[in-house]
Amino acid sequence: MALSALTAPAVAATDGGASAQxxxxxxGKFCIYSGWDGTGEVCEFIPPVANTVDTCGFIRNSGNNVLSVRNLMGYKVQYYKGTNYGDRVGSTPSNGNGNLQGNYQIRSLKRQ
Known part of the structure; x- marks a missing residue:
């Protein structure tokens, strides 16, 4: 797959501090959220993860899309719409968090 086929840019880095909301x-985890701005249900991972559905309830049980992410891993994490690292969709730098496009599920992730 050509790099130009990526559908989402990396989420901008922040100061690493989470808001009260x-x-x-x-x-030491990479977190995905069912709501915007790090709200809703959360699933925490330590990459690499070949299939997030195995342990993430809001994807497995509800089929919800991932709307926001936070990376506290100490390195950039890239994520994919497919299991087993297929169809790369974006990445988030260490201490970054933010909203995604909201029209896909993160099905696998690994260190970049």
Missing amino acids: GYACSN
Whole structure:
């Protein structure tokens, strides 16, 4: 797949601080959220993860899309719409968080 086929840019880095309203995430984890601005249900991961559906309830049980992410891994994490690292859709730098396009699920992720 050509790099120009990516559908989402990297989420901009922030100061790493979560607001009181969202982005709750354990240190050393990559978190995905069912709501905008780090709200809603959260699933925490330590990459690499070949299939997020195995452990993420809001994707497995509800089929919800991922609307926001937070990266507290200490390195850039890239994510994919397909399991087993297929169809790369974006990445988030260390200590970055933000909203995504909201029209897909993150089905796998790994260190970039």
